[in-house]
Amino acid sequence: MTAPWVFLDSVDEGLNVLPALGGLIADWIDSLTGDQLSNLRLRFSCRTGRWPDVLQDTLTRHWQSPLQVRHMILAPLSDHDVAVAAEDYGLDAGAFSTLLRERGLTQLSKTPVTLLQLLEYHRVNGTLPATAADAYQQACVLLCSETRRPADIRELRAQPTGQRLLPVAARVAAAMQFGAHNVLSDTSPQPSDRGEITLAELEGGHEPGLLDGQVPCTTDEMRRLTESHLFDPVGLLRWTFAHRSYQEFLAAHYLHAHQLDPRAQAGLLWVGDGAARHIYPAHREVAAWRSGTDSTLFEGCCHVG
Numbered sequence: 001m002t003a004p005w006v007f008l009d010s011v012d013e014g015l016n017v018l019p020a021l022g023g024l025i026a027d028w029i030d031s032l033t034g035d036q037l038s039n040l041r042l043r044f045s046c047r048t049g050r051w052p053d054v055l056q057d058t059l060t061r062h063w064q065s066p067l068q069v070r071h072m073i074l075a076p077l078s079d080h081d082v083a084v085a086a087e088d089y090g091l092d093a094g095a096f097s098t099l100l101r102e103r104g105l106t107q108l109s110k111t112p113v114t115l116l117q118l119l120e121y122h123r124v125n126g127t128l129p130a131t132a133a134d135a136y137q138q139a140c141v142l143l144c145s146e147t148r149r150p151a152d153i154r155e156l157r158a159q160p161t162g163q164r165l166l167p168v169a170a171r172v173a174a175a176m177q178f179g180a181h182n183v184l185s186d187t188s189p190q191p192s193d194r195g196e197i198t199l200a201e202l203e204g205g206h207e208p209g210l211l212d213g214q215v216p217c218t219t220d221e222m223r224r225l226t227e228s229h230l231f232d233p234v235g236l237l238r239w240t241f242a243h244r245s246y247q248e249f250l251a252a253h254y255l256h257a258h259q260l261d262p263r264a265q266a267g268l269l270w271v272g273d274g275a276a277r278h279i280y281p282a283h284r285e286v287a288a289w290r291s292g293t294d295s296t297l298f299e300g301c302c303h304v305g
Contacts, residue, residue, distance in 0.1 A: 005041045012050035022052025076110035143230040167207035167215045173250035186237040252289035
């Protein structure tokens with residue numbers, strides 16, 4: 001009889017919704033009989049920095065042979081991979097690599113999604129974004145401007161520009177990031193839907209424009225946003241960000257655009273006192289983006305143990 005496989009993907013994102021997830025999985029493993037454990041095969045995927053210690057301890061306790069518990073890290077693209085991609089775009093690979101280093105974009109070039117965005121930006125603009133933050137912002141603007149609507153409907157209803165929708169996206173990102181909501185929906189709010197936030201709850205008022213002025217946050221604007229490539233549908237009238245990193249970047253953009261009081265911002269990102277003070281695990285990437293434009297926060301980050 002073939003041993004059963006159990007695949008658990010994106011454990012780190014599950015922790016954002018259910019912080020006790022690692023312990024719950026560990027308790028489930030502990031509840032299995034010896035025969036069940038001997039026939040079980042587990043595979044997890046998780047960001048390295050979010051891998052739960054309790055789960056690691058449980059796995060090594062039940063499977064003590066070094067070959068029974070193995071960790072594999074998804075290898076980044078090599079310099080050769082980046083060079084091949086650049087040449088495929090008709091670029092000089094050496095010059096492209098030098099520009100990546102000069103602008104602090106080398107790390108972004110190590111994953112296919114962000115490398116392709118950098119190459120496309122270079123194709124259109126003849127250069128690269130000035131910083132990693134600029135690169136992410138331009139990627140989000142581009143995704144906001146692209147729509148999944150059929151071509152015939154698109155002709156009747158033009159998609160707002162990416163610059164117009166980005167501030168709306170930042171509001172949605174901040175609400176989902178700091179409110180621990182994993183789904184955006186266009187339905188009536190239900191008390192039981194703690195993991196969801198609705199368009200109706202987010203509409204109203206204005207957001208600081210990307211270029212200038214104020215952008216209205218209407219239900220129509222947010223519906224256009226959900227039709228963009230920045231979001232993926234996950235059910236009827238339900239969406240999530242196409243990638244968690246976009247939500248984290250835009251949540252940081254929201255904090256910067258609103259210039260929140262440092263104490264209020266610290267209350268969102270930090271927990272604990274004294275030597276135990278640390279950034280909420282779910283907000284580490286947000287804090288990393290903010291540290292680039294907030295020297296006070298950067299000093300705090302430097303003292304994290």
